Amino acid sequence: MSSLAIVHSRAQVGIQAISVTIEVHLTNGSAKLLIVGLPETAVKESQERVRSALLNAQFEFPLQRITINLAPADLPKEGGRFDLPIALGILAASRQIPADNLLDYEFVGELALNGDLRPVRGVLPMALKAREAQRELVVPFENATEAAMVSGVSILPVKHLLDICGHLQKSAIITPYCSKDTPNPATVKQIGDLSEVRGQHHAKRALEVAAAGGHNLLMMGPPGTGKTMLASRLPSILPPMTEKEALETATIASIARNGFDASSWAIRPFRAPHHTASGVALVGGGSHPRPGEVSLAHNGILFLDELPEFDKRVLEVLREPLESGHITISRAAHSAEFPANFQLIAAMNPCPCGYLGDSNNRCHCSPQQINRYRGRISGPMLDRIDLHIEVPNLPRSELRQDAIRETSEKVRARVIAAREIQIKRNGKPNNLLGNQEIEAVCRLTEADERLLDTAIEQLGLSARAWYRILKVARTIADLSGSEKIQTSHLTEAITYRRLERKS
Ligand SMILES: Nc1ncnc2c1ncn2[C@@H]1O[C@H](COP(=O)(O)OP(=O)(O)OP(=O)(O)O)[C@@H](O)[C@H]1O
Ligand SMILES: [Mg+2]
Ligand SMILES: [Zn+2]
Structure with missing residues (x-):
């Protein structure tokens, strides 16, 4: 006699929740368990947990030949999350629970030896996919709030293996989870108000322009002048997140080390990694690639304080996401791509001691020291x-x-x-405009075009800078509600590139 059961689950690759089918096949023969499609160590551990959980829940562990196949075979699969679907597959194949409606669900969860369910990472992208597949999603109880961020999908929270068995046997139906407090996207965490910063009108204006168009910003100045203070107040002036942005950002948090926190739903992230943070922490990585700070800052702000103190190689890696809005992490076996569309806010001192240009002449750094310090940040x-x-x-x-x-x-x-003007015009903030779009919406008069050419030449800037200045000029025009870019808008945008020349 032989019998087969099929259970749906999902693996996590990058930010994707990829469909995995678990086939459990029981055949007569000597009692033996064979799992195909999982890495060897994961198989061993999962086998132990599943066996022990089944026995502790008073089920029988079939004394037959059990073959379990996780398909497709070539996906990286972390062990734990498949415990629950594997256990249910064994139960269905051995007729201890009904197998007929199993395919209406997707299951995920790690089993403790006593049959309790432990939370896993990445249930938010799973919920999005389960909705698409029109299946109900069964998750460990602690993951329910996160999964319920996705509307229009039935989330069944489970504390113990017996709970879901009771549900499938229709003896104790689980009510779908409904989050009590629907998150309120309007809340901005109290982070300090811009009005607390005295003076620095030029900096505040630049911060407003950066916020309006999503532009990157570098602040240079001696210690204690308010750079960190200004940067930390940027979230308080940014536009609210759209539902799509909120889901994207929550998805990344969901698969990251610390997991998703419902209280930060729809709040733009503000990530301020220390300059001693490792490359992996900043850009992501690991054998099962996890997102780094650049991705955790997706749709929000990445604040790099003391910019020249960061590892030069790490800064160079930032060039890719700054241009493309995502980052690719290549590993021998697999490469993963994570979104990383962040707004870069950087701060630095003008020289190693910090006091160059100070009215009290406190700086004694040599020109070589200053050059070496600034040279840590490359031209590109x-x-x-x-x-x-x-x-x-x-x-x-x-x-x-x-x-x-x-x-x-x-x-x-x-x-x-x-920002509304920008969304209406191009469907995105100005910083995301491509070169052709820039040419279409940043028309200059002939005189202004000559003005910009001269400035570019004098400041020794690149062709990329030419487009970037136009984008900033566009944002300044949008802030003043002007359809055309006027000379004053352009000259202000150029002003923001003068410091580069000095350094
Ligand atoms: N313009 C300002 N208005 C009000 N308070 C300020 C201002 N500048 C500095 N401060 C006060 O000084 C403290 C230090 O400011 P902040 O940390 O922002 O300086 P910083 O420019 O980042 O210095 P560093 O280069 O040393 O990092 C602030 O917590 C604030 O109390
Ligand atoms: Mg500071
Ligand atoms: Zn100095």
Whole structure:
């Protein structure tokens, strides 16, 4: 006598949840368990957990020849998540639970030896796919909130193997999970208000332009002038996330080391990795590739404080996502691609001691030291940063005088209005415009075109800089509600590239 059961589950590759079919085949012969399609160590561990969970839940472990095939075979499969579908396949094939409606579901979950279910990573992308496949999704209880971020799919939360068996036997039906508090996309975590920053009007203006068009920004200035303070307030003036963006960002968090946290739903990420962080931590990697900081910052901000202190090789790797919005991680066996469309905000001191240009002449760095320090950031990297600004040390009197300061809320209203114009015109923020789109929507008068050519020549900038300046000019025009780019918009955009020349 032989019998077969088929169970649906999903593997996680990059941010994809790829369909995996688990076939369990029982045949007469000496008792033996063979699992095909999983790496050897994962097989051993899974085998032990499944056997023990079944026995502890008072089921029989069939004393037959059991062949389990996880297809397709060439996907990287982490062991744990397939415990539940494997266990259910064995139960269905040995007729201990009904097999007829098994195919209406997808299952995922790691089993503890006593039959409890442990959470796994990446259930959010699974839920999206289960919805597409029109199947119900069975997940460990602790993963339910995350899976329920996806609307229009039935999520069945399970604490113990017996719960789902009872459901399939129709003796104790599980009610689909419904998150009690639907996340509110309007909430911005309290991160400090722009009005707390005194003076630095030039920097605040640049921050507003960066926010409106999604442009990258580099701040240079001596210690304690407010660079970190300004950067950390950027999220408070950014436009809200769309549902699509929120899902993308949550998906990356879902497969990352720390997992997804429902309280950060639809809040633009602000990632500020330390300069001592490893390359893998920053750009992602590992034998089963995980997203790094650049991907965790997707649709939000990557803040690199003390930019020249970062490993030069790591900074060079950032060039790819800065241009394309995603990052490819190649491993011997597989390569994974993760989204990494972040807004780069960087801060640095003008020299190693930090005080170059300071009115008290405190800096004693040699020109060679200064050159070496700045040389850590390559030309191509600087080229990708649209706005370069100085954040100088201000006299106390000036700081004290600056009594009436705009709140983040007011600035954010202007940013949102400018962003709406962009979405209406091109369906995306200005920083994502391609060269042809730029030529179409950033028309200059003949005189302005000559002005830009001269500036590019004088500043020794590249062709890429030419397009980037136009994008920033477009954003400045959008902020003032102007359909055409005017000379003042263009000259302001050029101003933001002057510092590059100095350095
Ligand atoms: N323009 C400012 N308005 C109000 N407070 C300020 C301003 N600049 C600095 N401060 C105060 O000084 C502290 C240090 O500022 P911040 O950390 O932003 O400096 P920084 O420019 O990042 O310095 P570093 O180069 O050392 O990193 C802030 O926490 C704030 O209390
Ligand atoms: Mg700082
Ligand atoms: Zn110095």
